[in-house]
Amino acid sequence: MKNKQIQEQRIKxxxxxxxxxxxxxxxxxxxxxxxxxxxxxxxxATLYNYFSDVNELVFECVKDFQQECETIIQQEVINEAQxxxxxxxxxxxxxxxxxxxPGIFELFFLEKPAKGQEETLQLINTFFDRLCxxxxxxxxxxxxxxxxxxxxxxxxLNYMLTGMMLFYLNRRHPIDYAAMLQNxxxxxxxxxx
Amino acid sequence: MKNKQIQEQRIKxxxxxxxxxxxxxxxxxxxxxxxxxxxxxxxxATLYNYFSDVNELVFECVKDFQQECETIIQQEVINEAQxxxxxxxxxxxxxxxxxxxPGIFELFFLEKPAKGQEETLQLINTFFDRLCxxxxxxxxxxxxxxxxxxxxxxxxLNYMLTGMMLFYLNRRHPIDYAAMLQNxxxxxxxxxx
DNA sequence: TGAAAATAATTAACATTGTTAATTATTTAT
DNA sequence: ATAAATAATTAACAATGTTAATTATTTTCA
Numbered sequence: 001m002k003n004k005q006i007q008e009q010r011i012k013x014x015x016x017x018x019x020x021x022x023x024x025x026x027x028x029x030x031x032x033x034x035x036x037x038x039x040x041x042x043x044x045a046t047l048y049n050y051f052s053d054v055n056e057l058v059f060e061c062v063k064d065f066q067q068e069c070e071t072i073i074q075q076e077v078i079n080e081a082q083x084x085x086x087x088x089x090x091x092x093x094x095x096x097x098x099x100x101x102p103g104i105f106e107l108f109f110l111e112k113p114a115k116g117q118e119e120t121l122q123l124i125n126t127f128f129d130r131l132c133x134x135x136x137x138x139x140x141x142x143x144x145x146x147x148x149x150x151x152x153x154x155x156x157l158n159y160m161l162t163g164m165m166l167f168y169l170n171r172r173h174p175i176d177y178a179a180m181l182q183n184x185x186x187x188x189x190x191x192x193x
Numbered sequence: 194m195k196n197k198q199i200q201e202q203r204i205k206x207x208x209x210x211x212x213x214x215x216x217x218x219x220x221x222x223x224x225x226x227x228x229x230x231x232x233x234x235x236x237x238a239t240l241y242n243y244f245s246d247v248n249e250l251v252f253e254c255v256k257d258f259q260q261e262c263e264t265i266i267q268q269e270v271i272n273e274a275q276x277x278x279x280x281x282x283x284x285x286x287x288x289x290x291x292x293x294x295p296g297i298f299e300l301f302f303l304e305k306p307a308k309g310q311e312e313t314l315q316l317i318n319t320f321f322d323r324l325c326x327x328x329x330x331x332x333x334x335x336x337x338x339x340x341x342x343x344x345x346x347x348x349x350l351n352y353m354l355t356g357m358m359l360f361y362l363n364r365r366h367p368i369d370y371a372a373m374l375q376n377x378x379x380x381x382x383x384x385x386x
Numbered sequence: 387t388g389a390a391a392a393t394a395a396t397t398a399a400c401a402t403t404g405t406t407a408a409t410t411a412t413t414t415a416t
Numbered sequence: 417a418t419a420a421a422t423a424a425t426t427a428a429c430a431a432t433g434t435t436a437a438t439t440a441t442t443t444t445c446a
Binding site: 029109110112118121124125149152153155156158159160161162163164166167170171172173183186187190191 | 222302303305311314318346349351352353354356357359360363364365366376379380383
Protein backbone atom coordinates (compact mmCIF):
# COMPACT_ATOMS: atom_id res chain seq x y z
CA MET A 1 0.00 0.00 0.00
CA LYS A 2 1.63 3.20 -1.20
CA ASN A 3 -0.67 5.66 0.61
CA LYS A 4 0.63 4.35 3.90
CA GLN A 5 4.17 5.33 3.07
CA ILE A 6 3.17 8.72 1.70
CA GLN A 7 1.28 9.53 4.87
CA GLU A 8 4.10 8.27 7.04
CA GLN A 9 6.60 10.43 5.17
CA ARG A 10 4.28 13.39 5.53
CA ILE A 11 4.04 13.06 9.28
CA LYS A 12 7.76 12.46 9.59
CA UNK A 13 8.09 15.69 7.65
CA UNK A 14 6.06 17.58 10.22
CA UNK A 15 8.36 16.43 13.00
CA UNK A 16 11.44 17.21 10.95
CA UNK A 17 10.16 20.68 10.10
CA UNK A 18 9.40 21.35 13.76
CA UNK A 19 12.90 20.22 14.71
CA UNK A 20 14.45 22.41 12.04
CA UNK A 21 12.47 25.44 13.19
CA UNK A 22 13.59 24.96 16.78
CA UNK A 23 17.23 24.44 15.76
CA UNK A 24 17.25 27.59 13.63
CA UNK A 25 15.46 29.59 16.29
CA UNK A 26 16.04 28.70 19.90
CA UNK A 27 18.89 26.30 19.14
CA UNK A 28 19.88 22.86 20.34
CA UNK A 29 19.32 23.73 23.99
CA UNK A 30 15.58 23.98 23.30
CA UNK A 31 15.36 20.64 21.52
CA UNK A 32 13.26 18.23 23.53
CA UNK A 33 10.79 15.54 22.60
CA UNK A 34 7.94 17.51 24.09
CA UNK A 35 8.96 20.78 22.42
CA UNK A 36 9.26 19.17 19.02
CA UNK A 37 5.94 17.35 19.34
CA UNK A 38 4.20 20.53 20.47
CA UNK A 39 5.53 22.42 17.49
CA UNK A 40 4.50 19.58 15.18
CA UNK A 41 1.02 19.43 16.69
CA UNK A 42 1.31 15.93 18.13
CA UNK A 43 1.73 14.34 21.50
CA UNK A 44 5.30 13.56 22.54
CA ALA A 45 4.86 9.79 22.41
CA THR A 46 3.67 9.92 18.80
CA LEU A 47 7.19 10.87 17.80
CA TYR A 48 8.34 7.39 18.72
CA ASN A 49 6.03 5.86 16.12
CA TYR A 50 8.10 7.56 13.44
CA PHE A 51 11.60 7.83 14.88
CA SER A 52 13.49 5.42 17.08
CA ASP A 53 14.67 8.28 19.29
CA VAL A 54 15.21 12.00 19.33
CA ASN A 55 18.82 11.62 18.17
CA GLU A 56 17.76 10.02 14.91
CA LEU A 57 15.20 12.76 14.30
CA VAL A 58 17.68 15.53 14.96
CA PHE A 59 20.30 14.09 12.63
CA GLU A 60 17.69 13.70 9.89
CA CYS A 61 17.75 17.50 9.61
CA VAL A 62 21.36 17.54 8.45
CA LYS A 63 20.60 16.80 4.81
CA ASP A 64 18.02 19.58 4.58
CA PHE A 65 20.30 22.12 6.22
CA GLN A 66 23.15 21.17 3.91
CA GLN A 67 20.85 21.70 0.97
CA GLU A 68 19.82 25.10 2.27
CA CYS A 69 23.36 26.11 3.12
CA GLU A 70 24.66 25.07 -0.27
CA THR A 71 21.94 27.03 -2.06
CA ILE A 72 22.60 30.16 -0.05
CA ILE A 73 26.34 29.92 -0.61
CA GLN A 74 25.99 29.34 -4.33
CA GLN A 75 23.86 32.44 -4.66
CA GLU A 76 26.34 34.42 -2.63
CA VAL A 77 29.44 33.45 -4.62
CA ILE A 78 27.95 33.39 -8.08
CA ASN A 79 29.82 36.51 -9.20
CA GLU A 80 33.20 35.46 -7.85
CA ALA A 81 35.99 34.41 -10.16
CA GLN A 82 36.21 30.64 -10.35
CA UNK A 83 39.06 29.09 -8.38
CA UNK A 84 40.83 30.50 -5.34
CA UNK A 85 38.72 33.64 -5.17
CA UNK A 86 35.53 31.66 -5.11
CA UNK A 87 36.91 29.23 -2.54
CA UNK A 88 37.57 32.22 -0.31
CA UNK A 89 34.04 33.49 -0.88
CA UNK A 90 32.60 30.06 -0.16
CA UNK A 91 34.58 29.92 3.07
CA UNK A 92 33.24 33.27 4.18
CA UNK A 93 29.65 32.38 3.32
CA UNK A 94 30.08 29.03 5.06
CA UNK A 95 31.19 30.67 8.28
CA UNK A 96 28.46 33.30 8.04
CA UNK A 97 25.80 30.62 7.70
CA UNK A 98 26.83 28.77 10.84
CA UNK A 99 27.33 31.96 12.80
CA UNK A 100 23.82 33.02 11.85
CA UNK A 101 22.46 29.65 13.00
CA PRO A 102 24.57 28.43 15.93
CA GLY A 103 22.10 25.63 16.55
CA ILE A 104 22.94 24.19 13.15
CA PHE A 105 26.64 24.43 13.95
CA GLU A 106 26.01 22.48 17.12
CA LEU A 107 24.08 19.84 15.23
CA PHE A 108 26.79 19.48 12.59
CA PHE A 109 29.85 19.44 14.79
CA LEU A 110 29.02 19.18 18.48
CA GLU A 111 26.01 16.91 18.93
CA LYS A 112 26.94 13.36 19.83
CA PRO A 113 25.73 10.83 17.28
CA ALA A 114 24.23 7.52 18.36
CA LYS A 115 24.84 4.21 16.61
CA GLY A 116 23.73 4.08 13.00
CA GLN A 117 24.61 7.68 12.13
CA GLU A 118 27.67 6.77 10.08
CA GLU A 119 26.00 7.94 6.88
CA THR A 120 25.10 11.34 8.30
CA LEU A 121 28.58 11.73 9.76
CA GLN A 122 30.01 11.06 6.33
CA LEU A 123 27.75 13.76 4.92
CA ILE A 124 29.00 16.21 7.52
CA ASN A 125 32.67 15.31 7.14
CA THR A 126 32.66 15.78 3.39
CA PHE A 127 30.38 18.81 3.28
CA PHE A 128 32.87 21.62 2.96
CA ASP A 129 34.98 19.75 0.43
CA ARG A 130 31.89 19.16 -1.68
CA LEU A 131 31.11 22.86 -1.61
CA CYS A 132 34.55 23.62 -3.04
CA UNK A 133 34.92 20.62 -5.31
CA UNK A 134 34.37 22.35 -8.63
CA UNK A 135 36.68 25.21 -7.81
CA UNK A 136 39.51 22.98 -6.66
CA UNK A 137 39.16 20.99 -9.85
CA UNK A 138 39.34 24.23 -11.76
CA UNK A 139 42.50 25.21 -9.89
CA UNK A 140 44.06 21.84 -10.63
CA UNK A 141 43.10 21.92 -14.28
CA UNK A 142 44.64 25.37 -14.68
CA UNK A 143 47.64 24.30 -12.60
CA UNK A 144 47.08 27.43 -10.57
CA UNK A 145 48.08 25.54 -7.48
CA UNK A 146 50.67 22.85 -6.72
CA UNK A 147 48.74 19.64 -7.34
CA UNK A 148 50.45 17.65 -4.62
CA UNK A 149 49.45 19.95 -1.82
CA UNK A 150 45.81 20.46 -2.75
CA UNK A 151 44.61 17.70 -0.46
CA UNK A 152 46.64 19.12 2.41
CA UNK A 153 45.35 22.63 1.86
CA UNK A 154 41.74 21.46 1.56
CA UNK A 155 42.01 19.70 4.86
CA UNK A 156 43.80 22.59 6.48
CA LEU A 157 41.10 24.98 5.34
CA ASN A 158 38.36 22.74 6.67
CA TYR A 159 40.04 22.31 10.05
CA MET A 160 40.84 25.99 10.32
CA LEU A 161 37.28 27.08 9.56
CA THR A 162 35.75 24.60 11.98
CA GLY A 163 38.21 25.48 14.71
CA MET A 164 37.60 29.17 14.18
CA MET A 165 33.83 28.76 14.41
CA LEU A 166 34.23 26.62 17.49
CA PHE A 167 36.28 29.26 19.27
CA TYR A 168 33.98 32.06 18.19
CA LEU A 169 30.65 30.38 18.89
CA ASN A 170 31.58 28.25 21.87
CA ARG A 171 34.44 30.10 23.50
CA ARG A 172 33.61 33.71 22.64
CA HIS A 173 36.95 34.27 21.01
CA PRO A 174 37.24 36.78 19.56
CA ILE A 175 34.42 38.66 21.27
CA ASP A 176 33.05 40.58 18.33
CA TYR A 177 31.85 39.41 14.95
CA ALA A 178 33.84 41.96 12.96
CA ALA A 179 37.11 40.85 14.51
CA MET A 180 36.31 37.24 13.70
CA LEU A 181 35.56 38.05 10.06
CA GLN A 182 38.74 40.05 9.75
CA ASN A 183 40.63 37.19 11.31
CA UNK A 184 39.04 34.89 8.79
CA UNK A 185 40.22 37.01 5.89
CA UNK A 186 43.76 37.04 7.21
CA UNK A 187 43.71 33.27 7.54
CA UNK A 188 42.22 32.75 4.09
CA UNK A 189 44.84 34.99 2.57
CA UNK A 190 47.60 33.07 4.29
CA UNK A 191 46.34 29.59 3.45
CA UNK A 192 45.21 30.21 -0.12
CA UNK A 193 48.11 31.99 -1.74
CA MET B 194 38.99 32.68 61.16
CA LYS B 195 41.46 30.99 58.81
CA ASN B 196 40.55 27.40 59.66
CA LYS B 197 37.14 27.91 58.14
CA GLN B 198 38.62 28.76 54.78
CA ILE B 199 41.14 25.93 54.89
CA GLN B 200 38.40 23.43 55.59
CA GLU B 201 36.17 24.90 52.93
CA GLN B 202 38.97 24.65 50.40
CA ARG B 203 39.62 21.07 51.44
CA ILE B 204 36.04 20.01 50.88
CA LYS B 205 35.86 21.90 47.59
CA UNK B 206 38.96 19.94 46.69
CA UNK B 207 37.18 16.66 47.30
CA UNK B 208 34.40 17.63 44.90
CA UNK B 209 36.88 18.88 42.33
CA UNK B 210 38.93 15.71 42.56
CA UNK B 211 35.80 13.61 42.13
CA UNK B 212 34.81 15.64 39.09
CA UNK B 213 38.28 15.29 37.60
CA UNK B 214 38.25 11.53 38.11
CA UNK B 215 34.90 11.19 36.37
CA UNK B 216 35.97 13.43 33.50
CA UNK B 217 39.19 11.48 32.94
CA UNK B 218 37.39 8.16 33.26
CA UNK B 219 33.80 7.94 32.14
CA UNK B 220 33.81 11.39 30.55
CA UNK B 221 31.43 14.32 30.50
CA UNK B 222 28.41 12.12 29.83
CA UNK B 223 28.77 10.65 33.32
CA UNK B 224 29.03 13.99 35.06
CA UNK B 225 26.03 14.55 37.29
CA UNK B 226 25.55 16.15 40.67
CA UNK B 227 24.71 12.83 42.24
CA UNK B 228 27.64 11.02 40.61
CA UNK B 229 30.11 13.64 41.71
CA UNK B 230 28.76 13.75 45.25
CA UNK B 231 28.85 9.95 45.49
CA UNK B 232 32.46 9.88 44.39
CA UNK B 233 33.31 12.66 46.84
CA UNK B 234 31.55 10.89 49.69
CA UNK B 235 28.87 13.50 50.25
CA UNK B 236 25.20 13.92 49.58
CA UNK B 237 24.28 15.67 46.34
CA ALA B 238 22.84 18.75 48.01
CA THR B 239 26.05 19.36 49.93
CA LEU B 240 27.69 20.29 46.66
CA TYR B 241 25.56 23.42 46.54
CA ASN B 242 27.08 24.66 49.79
CA TYR B 243 30.42 24.95 47.99
CA PHE B 244 29.55 25.64 44.35
CA SER B 245 26.75 27.71 42.91
CA ASP B 246 26.01 25.02 40.34
CA VAL B 247 27.52 22.04 38.60
CA ASN B 248 28.77 24.19 35.72
CA GLU B 249 30.99 26.22 38.02
CA LEU B 250 32.40 23.06 39.58
CA VAL B 251 33.15 21.47 36.24
CA PHE B 252 34.95 24.53 34.90
CA GLU B 253 37.02 24.73 38.08
CA CYS B 254 38.83 21.62 36.82
CA VAL B 255 40.24 23.43 33.81
CA LYS B 256 43.18 24.95 35.65
CA ASP B 257 44.26 21.61 37.11
CA PHE B 258 44.01 19.84 33.79
CA GLN B 259 46.02 22.56 32.10
CA GLN B 260 48.68 22.16 34.73
CA GLU B 261 48.77 18.41 34.22
CA CYS B 262 48.75 18.71 30.45
CA GLU B 263 51.54 21.25 30.45
CA THR B 264 53.69 19.08 32.70
CA ILE B 265 53.19 16.00 30.55
CA ILE B 266 53.96 17.91 27.38
CA GLN B 267 57.08 19.52 28.81
CA GLN B 268 58.43 16.12 29.78
CA GLU B 269 57.61 14.75 26.37
CA VAL B 270 59.35 17.50 24.37
CA ILE B 271 62.32 18.09 26.58
CA ASN B 272 64.76 16.55 24.12
CA GLU B 273 63.44 18.37 21.06
CA ALA B 274 65.38 21.18 19.45
CA GLN B 275 64.07 24.54 20.53
CA UNK B 276 61.93 26.36 17.97
CA UNK B 277 59.91 24.85 15.15
CA UNK B 278 60.80 21.26 15.99
CA UNK B 279 59.64 21.64 19.53
CA UNK B 280 56.47 23.41 18.45
CA UNK B 281 55.70 20.39 16.33
CA UNK B 282 56.40 18.07 19.24
CA UNK B 283 54.23 20.18 21.53
CA UNK B 284 51.41 20.01 18.99
CA UNK B 285 51.64 16.24 18.80
CA UNK B 286 51.71 15.84 22.57
CA UNK B 287 48.82 18.28 22.89
CA UNK B 288 46.66 16.25 20.53
CA UNK B 289 47.66 13.00 22.20
CA UNK B 290 46.64 14.32 25.59
CA UNK B 291 43.13 15.26 24.51
CA UNK B 292 42.69 12.09 22.51
CA UNK B 293 43.63 10.09 25.57
CA UNK B 294 41.09 12.03 27.65
CA PRO B 295 38.15 12.93 25.43
CA GLY B 296 36.21 14.10 28.46
CA ILE B 297 38.81 16.81 29.01
CA PHE B 298 38.54 17.84 25.37
CA GLU B 299 34.79 18.18 25.81
CA LEU B 300 35.28 20.28 28.92
CA PHE B 301 37.80 22.57 27.23
CA PHE B 302 36.08 23.11 23.91
CA LEU B 303 32.54 21.75 23.85
CA GLU B 304 30.92 22.33 27.24
CA LYS B 305 28.76 25.43 27.34
CA PRO B 306 29.94 27.95 29.92
CA ALA B 307 27.48 29.80 32.12
CA LYS B 308 27.81 33.44 33.10
CA GLY B 309 30.92 34.31 35.02
CA GLN B 310 33.26 31.89 33.25
CA GLU B 311 35.04 34.59 31.28
CA GLU B 312 38.25 33.99 33.18
CA THR B 313 38.25 30.26 32.51
CA LEU B 314 37.41 30.84 28.87
CA GLN B 315 40.41 33.13 28.64
CA LEU B 316 42.57 30.41 30.13
CA ILE B 317 41.31 27.95 27.54
CA ASN B 318 41.63 30.31 24.60
CA THR B 319 45.24 31.15 25.37
CA PHE B 320 46.33 27.70 26.46
CA PHE B 321 48.01 26.42 23.33
CA ASP B 322 49.75 29.71 22.67
CA ARG B 323 51.14 29.67 26.19
CA LEU B 324 52.50 26.18 25.64
CA CYS B 325 54.44 27.40 22.61
CA UNK B 326 55.31 30.87 23.83
CA UNK B 327 59.00 30.28 24.58
CA UNK B 328 59.62 28.50 21.30
CA UNK B 329 57.95 31.14 19.20
CA UNK B 330 60.01 33.78 20.96
CA UNK B 331 63.08 31.73 20.18
CA UNK B 332 62.07 31.56 16.52
CA UNK B 333 61.52 35.29 16.39
CA UNK B 334 64.79 36.06 18.14
CA UNK B 335 66.70 33.87 15.68
CA UNK B 336 64.67 35.31 12.79
CA UNK B 337 64.03 31.75 11.76
CA UNK B 338 60.55 32.74 10.74
CA UNK B 339 59.01 35.84 9.11
CA UNK B 340 58.09 37.97 12.09
CA UNK B 341 54.97 39.44 10.54
CA UNK B 342 53.28 36.13 9.97
CA UNK B 343 53.99 34.55 13.35
CA UNK B 344 50.67 35.64 14.79
CA UNK B 345 48.84 34.29 11.77
CA UNK B 346 50.63 30.96 11.90
CA UNK B 347 50.08 30.61 15.65
CA UNK B 348 46.39 31.11 15.18
CA UNK B 349 46.25 28.82 12.21
CA LEU B 350 47.99 26.08 14.14
CA ASN B 351 45.62 26.44 17.06
CA TYR B 352 42.53 26.36 14.85
CA MET B 353 43.85 23.45 12.82
CA LEU B 354 44.63 21.34 15.88
CA THR B 355 41.28 22.03 17.51
CA GLY B 356 39.38 21.34 14.31
CA MET B 357 41.30 18.14 13.77
CA MET B 358 40.58 16.90 17.27
CA LEU B 359 36.92 17.85 16.87
CA PHE B 360 36.57 15.83 13.69
CA TYR B 361 38.46 12.89 15.10
CA LEU B 362 36.82 12.72 18.53
CA ASN B 363 33.33 13.92 17.66
CA ARG B 364 32.87 12.95 14.01
CA ARG B 365 35.03 9.83 13.79
CA HIS B 366 37.08 11.26 10.99
CA PRO B 367 39.42 9.70 10.24
CA ILE B 368 38.34 6.41 11.75
CA ASP B 369 41.67 5.20 13.07
CA TYR B 370 44.16 6.84 15.38
CA ALA B 371 47.19 6.13 13.22
CA ALA B 372 45.66 7.87 10.22
CA MET B 373 44.86 10.90 12.36
CA LEU B 374 48.41 11.13 13.66
CA GLN B 375 49.82 10.80 10.17
CA ASN B 376 47.44 13.49 9.05
CA UNK B 377 48.64 15.65 11.88
CA UNK B 378 52.26 15.29 10.79
CA UNK B 379 51.41 16.24 7.23
CA UNK B 380 49.59 19.33 8.46
CA UNK B 381 52.37 20.33 10.83
CA UNK B 382 54.93 19.98 8.06
CA UNK B 383 52.85 22.15 5.78
CA UNK B 384 52.08 24.89 8.28
CA UNK B 385 55.46 25.12 9.98
CA UNK B 386 57.94 25.31 7.13
C1' DT C 387 31.15 21.56 81.20
C1' DG C 388 26.49 22.21 79.07
C1' DA C 389 22.85 24.87 76.93
C1' DA C 390 22.12 28.17 72.93
C1' DA C 391 23.41 29.63 68.48
C1' DA C 392 25.48 28.91 64.18
C1' DT C 393 26.86 26.01 60.62
C1' DA C 394 26.98 21.89 57.83
C1' DA C 395 24.83 17.97 55.81
C1' DT C 396 20.99 15.28 54.50
C1' DT C 397 16.47 14.00 52.96
C1' DA C 398 12.24 15.55 50.59
C1' DA C 399 10.40 17.67 46.95
C1' DC C 400 9.82 19.83 42.23
C1' DA C 401 10.25 20.53 37.51
C1' DT C 402 12.28 18.80 33.37
C1' DT C 403 14.25 15.30 30.51
C1' DG C 404 13.93 10.77 27.32
C1' DT C 405 11.56 6.66 26.86
C1' DT C 406 8.14 2.67 27.34
C1' DA C 407 3.63 0.61 28.60
C1' DA C 408 -1.19 0.88 28.92
C1' DT C 409 -5.17 2.91 27.11
C1' DT C 410 -8.12 5.31 24.01
C1' DA C 411 -9.41 6.93 19.33
C1' DT C 412 -9.53 6.24 14.59
C1' DT C 413 -9.22 3.98 10.32
C1' DT C 414 -9.60 -0.21 7.50
C1' DA C 415 -11.52 -4.60 6.02
C1' DT C 416 -15.08 -7.75 5.54
C1' DA D 417 -22.01 -2.20 10.80
C1' DT D 418 -19.04 -4.70 13.31
C1' DA D 419 -14.26 -6.76 14.08
C1' DA D 420 -9.44 -6.08 13.45
C1' DA D 421 -5.66 -3.15 12.73
C1' DT D 422 -3.39 0.96 13.33
C1' DA D 423 -2.43 5.46 15.24
C1' DA D 424 -2.35 8.65 18.98
C1' DT D 425 -2.60 9.85 23.70
C1' DT D 426 -2.11 9.67 28.62
C1' DA D 427 0.23 7.49 32.53
C1' DA D 428 4.25 6.13 34.37
C1' DC D 429 9.37 5.57 35.29
C1' DA D 430 14.00 6.67 35.99
C1' DA D 431 17.46 10.25 35.76
C1' DT D 432 18.61 15.06 35.79
C1' DG D 433 19.60 19.90 38.26
C1' DT D 434 18.14 22.63 41.88
C1' DT D 435 15.79 24.51 46.21
C1' DA D 436 13.40 24.08 50.74
C1' DA D 437 12.77 21.80 54.96
C1' DT D 438 14.85 19.07 58.34
C1' DT D 439 18.36 16.85 60.96
C1' DA D 440 23.20 16.53 62.70
C1' DT D 441 27.20 18.64 64.08
C1' DT D 442 30.24 22.12 65.63
C1' DT D 443 31.10 26.43 67.88
C1' DT D 444 30.32 29.92 71.37
C1' DC D 445 30.31 31.49 75.88
C1' DA D 446 28.06 31.57 80.54
